[in-house]
Amino acid sequence: MIVGKSGRTTQLTSGRVIDSNASLRVNFGGGRFANYRDQIAIRGLNGDFSAPGDSGSLIWTWNPPRTPVGLLFAGGGLTCAKGAVRPRVGRSRHPVGGVSRAG
16 A cells, blocks of 8 residues: 655655554664554655654555555654554543533
8 A cells, every 4th residue: 555644854755555564663762662563564665754753744545535544653764653543533631622522
């Protein structure tokens, strides 16, 4: 699947999902590593898909209707994304659009 994102550092990029059930070890520097399961692994089509500063970018299908597929959280040569983006409006105790919905 071809996906895209618009990030602060790399702007608009496209990539290919190479694994939708990846287990990845992410190096956070200073000898700190974290292991993640059930992630999306993406490789850029024309260079790196992302870089530091792109974290939090929405990843969506390249072809219309540009369906959300994940949120970017670790970038570089191989990008990691958490999948399963689901609507959350109305499920939070925090104000959304000036209206608080305590539940």
